[in-house]
Amino acid sequence: MNRFxxxxxxxxxxxxxxxTVLGHHSFVMFDLTKKVTIKGVVTKVEWTNPxxxxxxxxxxxxxxxxxxxxxxTSINHLTRLGMKSNTxxxxxxxxxxxxxxxxxxxxxxxxxxxxxTGKYFCDVGAAQQFCLDNNK
Amino acid sequence: xxxxxxxxxxxxxxxxxxxxxxAQDTRPVYxxxxxxxxxSDLNKLPDWRGLWFPVIGKVGGTEPVLIGxxxxxxxxxxxxxxxDSRYEIPETANNCEPDGMPSLMTFPYNLEFLFTxxxxxxxxxxxxxxRRIFTDGRPMPKRDELDPNYFGYSTGRWEGETxxxxxxxxxxxxxxxxxxxxxSDQLTITERIYLDSKDRDLMxxxxxxxxxxVLGQPWKRTHxxxxxxxxxxxxxxxxxxxxxxxxxxxxxxxxxxx
Numbered sequence: 001m002n003r004f005x006x007x008x009x010x011x012x013x014x015x016x017x018x019x020t021v022l023g024h025h026s027f028v029m030f031d032l033t034k035k036v037t038i039k040g041v042v043t044k045v046e047w048t049n050p051x052x053x054x055x056x057x058x059x060x061x062x063x064x065x066x067x068x069x070x071x072x073t074s075i076n077h078l079t080r081l082g083m084k085s086n087t088x089x090x091x092x093x094x095x096x097x098x099x100x101x102x103x104x105x106x107x108x109x110x111x112x113x114x115x116x117t118g119k120y121f122c123d124v125g126a127a128q129q130f131c132l133d134n135n136k
Numbered sequence: 137x138x139x140x141x142x143x144x145x146x147x148x149x150x151x152x153x154x155x156x157x158x159a160q161d162t163r164p165v166y167x168x169x170x171x172x173x174x175x176s177d178l179n180k181l182p183d184w185r186g187l188w189f190p191v192i193g194k195v196g197g198t199e200p201v202l203i204g205x206x207x208x209x210x211x212x213x214x215x216x217x218x219x220d221s222r223y224e225i226p227e228t229a230n231n232c233e234p235d236g237m238p239s240l241m242t243f244p245y246n247l248e249f250l251f252t253x254x255x256x257x258x259x260x261x262x263x264x265x266x267r268r269i270f271t272d273g274r275p276m277p278k279r280d281e282l283d284p285n286y287f288g289y290s291t292g293r294w295e296g297e298t299x300x301x302x303x304x305x306x307x308x309x310x311x312x313x314x315x316x317x318x319x320s321d322q323l324t325i326t327e328r329i330y331l332d333s334k335d336r337d338l339m340x341x342x343x344x345x346x347x348x349x350v351l352g353q354p355w356k357r358t359h360x361x362x363x364x365x366x367x368x369x370x371x372x373x374x375x376x377x378x379x380x381x382x383x384x385x386x387x388x389x390x391x392x393x394x
Contacts, residue, residue, distance in 0.1 A: 025231040025380045025388050026224040026387075026388050028221075028222040028223070028224050028387075028388070029388055029389075029390045046377055048376045048377035049371075049372050049373055049374060049376050049377065050231070050232065050372070050374045050376075050377070050378060050380075051377070051379070051380075053377070053379070069391065069392075071391075074262075074372065075370065075372070076245060076261060076262075076370045076372055079370055080367065080370075101390050102222065102390075103390050105390050105391075105392060125192075
């Protein structure tokens with residue numbers, strides 16, 4: 001894939017501490033010890049509960065693009081953080097950081113995205129610290 | 137067309153007769169539903185309006201003392217988790233199924249308390265769960281009179297500004313406090329819910345779980361909530377797009393990109 005950034009263990013620990021915050025389903029499907037950052041073109045936004053989904057095509061060198069499925073928290077949490085159904089639009093090129101699926105399925109649990117405005121938007125829970133630090 | 141509207145009329149007639157034909161006359165009208173409701177009494181109650189968001193990570197109380205099968209089951213899960221950190225303790229048939237009481241109160245979303253004469257309705261934003269607490273003095277039914285369900289049967293009374301709630305009749309096998317501990321048919325949940333004496337935007341919920349088939353002694357768990365007066369609850373339809381199916385082994389299946 002394009003570029004993978006493995007974040008320091010301290011951030012991973014914070015993420016682990018937040019696992020029980022989110023509810024709905026177990027998080028064992030994600031590799032919470034890893035974070036990867038990808039850049040993709042948004043192909044679809046599902047503004048739904050229990051989770052919002054964003055699909056993005058990630059270009060690869062010498063191969064067709066791969067579609068990633070990025071799983072956000074609920075509409076409820078995202079609304080209270082300021083995201084709306086039209087925050088992301090089909091065709092937007094967005095940088096996403098996720099906890100990837102453990103079994104290698106292209107996609108993962110949303111952590112951070114860099115919006116076209118240049119501002120970061122972060123997941124509920126521990127990921128909020130990244131936005132506090134980087135949206136000054 | 138004609139046949140179906142005829143069938144429909146018969147069905148409606150049947151339902152009307154059914155509703156009236158049940159043993160309605162022998163059932164008491166409790167104060168919460170009586171025609172003599174006194175709304176002015178509500179002014180004497182503390183102000184619990186707004187939404188109450190759990191203070192995440194702030195759970196207190198005692199350690200559970202597990203006995204019998206409950207202890208064996210807990211030990212089995214811990215041993216399994218030690219071998220495989222990706223193991224998921226099987227809890228529900230699907231990821232949109234509520235965990236029941238007491239979990240309804242502690243989802244990481246928020247609670248709204250609606251006061252009407254003789255009744256308090258608690259709405260949990262997550263999964264839009266609703267439970268009713270009867271504060272009209274009605275007697276608690278006997279356990280064998282209740283069909284066990286997710287949220288059980290709750291009666292409450294005010295001790296000053298503290299709401300004291302007793303709940304029985306929850307389905308056996310639901311999560312009790314943490315994953316890996318489940319209740320039997322003998323669970324009694326006591327809740328003491330009250331505003332902090334210094335900070336009126338802080339709510340305390342003190343649980344006591346008593347279950348002679350599961351716990352060697354009462355288990356206490358305490359939670360706190362922070363009030364927000366700016367938000368209303370947001371709808372949450374879990375079946376709108378639930379892509380987390382649970383396999384036959386009780387493990388959540390990784391969804392594939394569409």
